[in-house]
Amino acid sequence: MMKILNLLLICVACFFLLLLAFDSDSPATPKDPNPMKSNQEQFTRIQPTYYAETSK
DSSP, X not given: OHHHXXXXXXXXXXXXXXXXXXXXXXXXXXXXXXXXXXXXXXXXXXXXXXXXXXXX
């Protein structure tokens, strides 16, 4: 009897978590996966020195 109650409790908990997961709101604006797009000025300043160091 105790095993059945434990199994039932686990099933209810999983169902509740799935219900919470699918009911939640998705983020309004997805984050840009490219971090260099937001800092383009710094990237253009680093670029010439990087190529100068790697071409040696």
